[in-house]
Amino acid sequence: MKILVLLKQTPDTEAKVSPKGDGTGLDIAGTIIINPYDEFAVEEALKVKEKNGSGEVVIVSCGPADIKERMIKALAMGADRGVYIENTGLEDADSLTTARLIAAAVKAENADLVFSGKQGIDADNMHVGIMVAELLGWPHVNVVNKFELEGKTARVEREVEGGQVEVYQVELPAVIGANKSLNTPRFASLPGIMKAKKKPLDVKKPSDLGLDIGQLKSEIKAQVVSYNKPPQKPAGKVFKGESVEEMVSKVVKLLREEAKVI
Amino acid sequence: MKVLVFVEQRDGKIKTSSREAIAAAHQIAGSSANVAALVVGTPGDGLKDAGVDTIFTVNKPEFKLFNVMNYTAAAQKAVEEFKAEAVIGMASPMGRELFPRLAARLNGGLITDVTSLQASSGSFKGGTKPMYAGKVLAQVEFKGSGIKLVTVRPNSIQTTVSGGAGNVVELAVATADSKLKTLEVKKGSSDKPDLTEAARIISGGRSLGSADNFKIINECADALNATVGASRAAVDAGYAGHSMQVGQTGKTVSPQLYVACGISGAIQHMAGMRTSKVIVAINSDPEAPIFSVADYGIVADLFEAVPILTKKLKEIL
Ligand SMILES: Cc1cc2nc3c(=O)[nH]c(=O)nc-3n(C[C@H](O)[C@H](O)[C@H](O)COP(=O)(O)OP(=O)(O)OC[C@H]3O[C@@H](n4cnc5c(N)ncnc54)[C@H](O)[C@@H]3O)c2cc1C
Ligand SMILES: Nc1ncnc2c1ncn2[C@@H]1O[C@H](COP(=O)(O)O)[C@@H](O)[C@H]1O
Numbered sequence: 001m002k003i004l005v006l007l008k009q010t011p012d013t014e015a016k017v018s019p020k021g022d023g024t025g026l027d028i029a030g031t032i033i034i035n036p037y038d039e040f041a042v043e044e045a046l047k048v049k050e051k052n053g054s055g056e057v058v059i060v061s062c063g064p065a066d067i068k069e070r071m072i073k074a075l076a077m078g079a080d081r082g083v084y085i086e087n088t089g090l091e092d093a094d095s096l097t098t099a100r101l102i103a104a105a106v107k108a109e110n111a112d113l114v115f116s117g118k119q120g121i122d123a124d125n126m127h128v129g130i131m132v133a134e135l136l137g138w139p140h141v142n143v144v145n146k147f148e149l150e151g152k153t154a155r156v157e158r159e160v161e162g163g164q165v166e167v168y169q170v171e172l173p174a175v176i177g178a179n180k181s182l183n184t185p186r187f188a189s190l191p192g193i194m195k196a197k198k199k200p201l202d203v204k205k206p207s208d209l210g211l212d213i214g215q216l217k218s219e220i221k222a223q224v225v226s227y228n229k230p231p232q233k234p235a236g237k238v239f240k241g242e243s244v245e246e247m248v249s250k251v252v253k254l255l256r257e258e259a260k261v262i
Numbered sequence: 263m264k265v266l267v268f269v270e271q272r273d274g275k276i277k278t279s280s281r282e283a284i285a286a287a288h289q290i291a292g293s294s295a296n297v298a299a300l301v302v303g304t305p306g307d308g309l310k311d312a313g314v315d316t317i318f319t320v321n322k323p324e325f326k327l328f329n330v331m332n333y334t335a336a337a338q339k340a341v342e343e344f345k346a347e348a349v350i351g352m353a354s355p356m357g358r359e360l361f362p363r364l365a366a367r368l369n370g371g372l373i374t375d376v377t378s379l380q381a382s383s384g385s386f387k388g389g390t391k392p393m394y395a396g397k398v399l400a401q402v403e404f405k406g407s408g409i410k411l412v413t414v415r416p417n418s419i420q421t422t423v424s425g426g427a428g429n430v431v432e433l434a435v436a437t438a439d440s441k442l443k444t445l446e447v448k449k450g451s452s453d454k455p456d457l458t459e460a461a462r463i464i465s466g467g468r469s470l471g472s473a474d475n476f477k478i479i480n481e482c483a484d485a486l487n488a489t490v491g492a493s494r495a496a497v498d499a500g501y502a503g504h505s506m507q508v509g510q511t512g513k514t515v516s517p518q519l520y521v522a523c524g525i526s527g528a529i530q531h532m533a534g535m536r537t538s539k540v541i542v543a544i545n546s547d548p549e550a551p552i553f554s555v556a557d558y559g560i561v562a563d564l565f566e567a568v569p570i571l572t573k574k575l576k577e578i579l
Contacts, residue, residue: 013510013530017394026398036511096366121510123393123400125374127362134366139331139442142359145504155445160355161456162489163505165448166328171441180511181504221371221408222388226401230392230536238559240548248570251542251558252578259540259557261462261519262486262579 001055003045004106005079006116006129007038008063009070013121019227026227034070037117039077039185040178045115046078047183048149056080058109062087062101068201076188076196083109083202089213090206094222099131101216104209106136111173112152118143118177126177133175141168142177263384265291266318266344268337268351268360269301269309272455276301276308279352279416279459284313286412286419287350292383294426300340302333305430313423316344317430324437327447328356331438334363339435341368341409348386353413354459361413370409373402377418377516377537386410395510395533416459417516417539450505454489457508462519463538465491465508466501469524469546469564473501478568479523485575491515491535493525509534521571524564527552544568 011017015030034042042059049055059074061067062085071082085101087093093101106114116129126142133140145165146157149172156168159179170176188196206213237254239247255262265287269280284297291297298316299309302325305317318340325332337360341349349364351357353375365372376389380401388403389412404410457463464486466479476490483490492502494509508515510533520538525531527543527550535541536555543556544567553559560567 011394013395013533015394017397019398026394095362095372096369099366121395123391124395124514126358127365127372127374130359130362131366134334134363139440140363141330141442143355159505160447161450161459162454163450163503165450167445167448169443169445174441219406221369221404221406222373222402223405224400225388225403227393228399228401230396230399233555233557236541236553236555236557236559238543238548238553238556238561240561244560244562244566245570247560247562248567248574251560252571252574254558255519255540255542256578259519261540262575 001049001052001112002058002109003048003055004058004060004109004111004114005038005041005045005074006102006114006132007042007059007061007071007074008035008120009033009067010035010120010122019229023226023228032066034073035117035120037119037178037180040180040182041115041117042074042077042079043183043185044147044178046186048113058083060102060105061085062098071201072196073188075199076193077186078192081200081202083204085204085206085209090216092220092223093216094220095125095127096131097216097220099128099135101206101209101211102128103132103135104211105204106132108209113172114175116175116177118179129175129177138173138175139170140175140177141170143179144176145179145181147176147182263290263348263386264296264344264346265348265350266340266346267297267299267314268349268357269299270352270354270356271301271303271306274304274306276306276312277459278461279354281312281422282416282419283350283352283414285421285423286379286414288313288423289379290348290381290383290386297426298340298344298346300337302336310428311424311426313426315427315429317428318343318433319430320433320435322435322437327444329440329442329444330359330363331440331442333360334367335438336433336435337364338367339433343433346409348410348412351413353415355456357413361411365411368409370411371404371406372411374413375415376412377415379412392537395514396536415516417461417518457489457491457506457513457515460489460515460517462486462488463491463515463517464488464521464523465493465525466496466523467493467525468495468499470496470501476501478565482568482572482575485572485579493531522552523568525552526550527555
């Protein structure tokens with residue numbers, strides 16, 4: 001069984017992210033990490049392989065060259081090899097363009113199962129995994145809390161509103177988008193880290209996947225034109241030192257008369 | 263411009279956030295004639311006067327439970343039938359599952375979770391989307407000529423529209439050759455709206471100290487008609503369920519009113535709630551970071567303040 005994991009990189013949650021002076025780009029100060037949800041995807045792929053007793057886990061990433069460092073971390077967790085898709089000339093790709101590149105790689109690999117994260121914590125999109133599934137004509141379930149595989153059929157639970165859970169039966173091949181309660185990602189062991197550097201990491205250009213950069217570029221359908229800071233709130237009214245009864249009364253009154261939300 | 267709105271119902275009634283999506287559609291479409299709704303299942307009465315001339319429905323037993331393959335097929339059919347140039351939905355669990363799939367199928371541009379549209383009658387340029395957990399707002403625009411798809415963050419569009427002919431048109435949609443079967447939907451713990459759609463939320467943090475103590479939050483939520491949320495520390499400690507977590511690795515919420523009780527205001531928590539319209543913080547530490555985003559703050563022991571708040575709310579609501 002060949003299992004692919006879609007992995008992107010993001011700044012960590014503590015990173016300072018702010019618009020550049022002219023608003024055309026972003027200044028990011030912080031550590032670049034594996035998108036946290038993609039770690040759950042890696043873990044689930046490894047678990048499926050282990051339970052199966054055989055198979056291969058392949059990390060697929062599209063992005064700037066330094067994403068390879070993140071791929072090597074996933075290899076250190078236990079994945080077998082990586083496929084890195086260069087995005088030179090396609091830095092402005094929208095989700096659908098990225099999905100086209102990834103779908104082509106998934107097809108070339110003839111995968112049985114694909115795990116993605118439910119969402120990148122950069123643009124907070126939740127697009128790419130789902131789009132890859134559609135481009136391949138496969139089913140998908142995103143925001144998955146529970147995954148159980150029996151042969152070529154999986155029983156999958158997806159979290160929805162108010163704690164409701166949708167239960168699905170999915171025929172492979174399929175794309176499964178990992179949520180955080182799916183599992184607990186393992187840490188890379190020291191031997192794992194040593195081995196990772198020697199594991200194969202193929203580099204593909206779009207043309208290697210039968211795609212033309214010019215064509216892909218012309219098909220970009222959504223683009224960020226500027227970034228802005230969220231509006232600053234004026235300082236709030238904070239009450240202290242009075243009786244609790246009094247302070248609560250004041251806030252309730254303000255909610256009703258000033259903010260008009262109750 | 264012709265706009266299709268993917269409408270969600272709850273207990274046979276149109277969801278408030280779907281009304282907001284229809285209002286958003288009106289910003290582009292200009293009139294009810296150019297707005298159609300797609301509702302899977304029987305359209306409730308509320309839809310008759312919700313600002314749409316056409317209501318497409320699909321009434322098949324296989325479509326009763328949400329199934330993204332079937333629902334994508336239904337939306338595709340409605341787009342073709344109406345010759346829609348844009349599709350609007352809401353950034354709900356269903357919208358988030360459906361729209362990327364639909365965008366790929368229709369080869370369209372997609373912008374999700376927008377807080378406002380950049381639009382005027384007949385023109386639809388794009389929208390504003392919070393990114394990096396709300397640390398920045400991106401202005402995203404469509405390029406090229408394809409169909410435009412958008413999901414709107416609940417509680418962002420503060421208007422609703424009424425009127426419209428509300429003519430019901432039943433669509434014939436083939437059930438997708440399904441490699442995906444929805445077996446069941448397990449009931450949730452709460453009958454309140456989901457956090458992501460709730461107009462009012464009251465959240466508790468680690469300082470609650472036990473699952474049992476969360477009942478003072480629940481009681482206040484009942485008085486306020488609010489949905490209950492929690493910090494990750496409270497969830498990790500087992501005081502609250504996973505689906506209740508607000509924040510970067512939980513839910514992003516944008517209610518009219520967010521009440522944070524005994525929550526310090528870590529960056530990852532604020533990431534999930536900072537776009538709330540009005541924020542109230544109750545915390546015993548006057549230096550707690552949560553006060554920096556609060557519109558109203560009370561420096562007090564929550565075990566004292568919350569029950570008083572409940573009592574006062576009961577008096578007036
Ligand atoms: C990658 C990552 C992702 C994360 N994602 C999330 C997320 O999605 N959501 C999230 O919430 N957190 C998240 N966190 C965790 C976050 O950093 C904080 O640890 C967490 O939010 C703290 O929760 P808390 O405010 O309940 O607890 P604490 O930080 O311990 O704060 C408790 C607060 O209660 C106050 N207090 C104590 N007793 C009382 C009392 N009797 N009355 C009133 N006030 C009292 C204290 O003054 C304090 O301010 C994440 C962290 C990481 C590293
Ligand atoms: N450039 C990329 N390379 C590999 N996987 C990606 C890429 N972008 C997105 N993904 C996958 O798709 C998921 C959803 O991402 P997004 O649509 O960006 O929120 C991520 O968690 C990844 O698993």
